[in-house]
Amino acid sequence: MTGVAFGIFDSLERTDAPLGTLYENRLRLAEQADAAGFRTYHVAEHHATRLGMAPSPGVYLGAVAQRTRRLRFGPLVYVLPLYNPLRLIEEICMLDQMSGGRFELGVGRGASPYELAYCGVAFHESREMFEEALEVIRAGLQGGRLRHRGRHYRYDGVPLELACVQKPHPPLWQGIASRDSAAETAKQGVNVVMSAPIASVKALAESYFEACDGAAGGSPLVGCSRFVFVGESDAEALAIARPAYQAWYESVTSLWRAFGAVPHRFAPSLERALAGDTAIVGAPATVRAEVERHLAETGCNYFVGRFAFGDLAHEHAARSMALFASEVMPKLAAS
Numbered sequence: 001m002t003g004v005a006f007g008i009f010d011s012l013e014r015t016d017a018p019l020g021t022l023y024e025n026r027l028r029l030a031e032q033a034d035a036a037g038f039r040t041y042h043v044a045e046h047h048a049t050r051l052g053m054a055p056s057p058g059v060y061l062g063a064v065a066q067r068t069r070r071l072r073f074g075p076l077v078y079v080l081p082l083y084n085p086l087r088l089i090e091e092i093c094m095l096d097q098m099s100g101g102r103f104e105l106g107v108g109r110g111a112s113p114y115e116l117a118y119c120g121v122a123f124h125e126s127r128e129m130f131e132e133a134l135e136v137i138r139a140g141l142q143g144g145r146l147r148h149r150g151r152h153y154r155y156d157g158v159p160l161e162l163a164c165v166q167k168p169h170p171p172l173w174q175g176i177a178s179r180d181s182a183a184e185t186a187k188q189g190v191n192v193v194m195s196a197p198i199a200s201v202k203a204l205a206e207s208y209f210e211a212c213d214g215a216a217g218g219s220p221l222v223g224c225s226r227f228v229f230v231g232e233s234d235a236e237a238l239a240i241a242r243p244a245y246q247a248w249y250e251s252v253t254s255l256w257r258a259f260g261a262v263p264h265r266f267a268p269s270l271e272r273a274l275a276g277d278t279a280i281v282g283a284p285a286t287v288r289a290e291v292e293r294h295l296a297e298t299g300c301n302y303f304v305g306r307f308a309f310g311d312l313a314h315e316h317a318a319r320s321m322a323l324f325a326s327e328v329m330p331k332l333a334a335s
Contacts, residue, residue: 101165247310
């Protein structure tokens with residue numbers, strides 16, 4: 001357990017509160033995370049669903065940069081097929097400069113074919129677009145002039161006037177779900193986060209670390225992401241988290257239910273999520289024991305909690321995060 005770090009994943013889901021209130025409450029949670037010692041605040045990108053209240057993560061993260069001092073932050077992920085890589089290079093440089101070098105760059109192709117389709121991108125082309133866009137972005141963050149000729153993007157010596165604080169670029173992140181992607185990201189020195197059940201995360205982490213053995217670089221973070229709610233007792237925590245999780249499930253599956261079958265990876269109830277080891281809910285001692293078990297059994301060195309989900313009230317999310325920071329993190333970090 002030595003060297004474990006803790007992060008937060010947030011999708012800024014729509015609630016009944018006014019949008020301005022939602023944003024302010026989330027920024028307060030970011031301030032709280034900063035003070036509590038969390039390493040990184042990761043933000044999802046979604047479109048055309050109740051999960052999509054930060055469809056432009058960079059806009060929101062610019063506010064996070066100004067409201068925090070030590071907390072690292074970034075998208076998890078920028079959906080690269082939806083961006084002009086040149087414009088995104090410039091945005092990344094701005095956010096890294098505005099935060100004094102605290103930006104973390106999460107990239108992906110997008111999890112929902114329906115969200116991509118609404119934005120005019122065919123899912124069957126998204127992998128190729130993602131790979132080419134990432135190639136352009138990695139090259140562009142080196143500075144100089146951007147030159148690239150590919151199927152989807154072309155740049156003929158574009159002068160790059162902005163630069164990042166972090167060299168050669170901010171740390172990279174991806175979500176992974178296959179052994180091949182685990183090995184490939186490891187070879188490229190990309191940090192990863194996984195949200196699958198324990199057995200799957202363990203297999204992916206093993207593949208990642210095996211590939212790391214022959215790769216140059218520092219010490220990558222291999223993250224295990226879980227829904228988390230900490231209450232004063234197990235019964236209280238379950239009573240509060242259950243309806244909030246159900247609201248999240250309705251949001252995340254809305255487009256799938258409208259256009260196709262819902263993937264099995266989305267547990268339809270909190271009880272199923274708990275049984276499948278994708279959620280951890282209870283009193284501080286219960287949560288601490290479960291987090292310790294998940295880290296030990298998966299081999300991960302980074303735990304990412306989703307503390308605000310569904311229609312969970314801001315006060316409940318803030319208290320849960322505070323209990324996690326005071327009763328769970330110190331004891332695990334010291335073990």
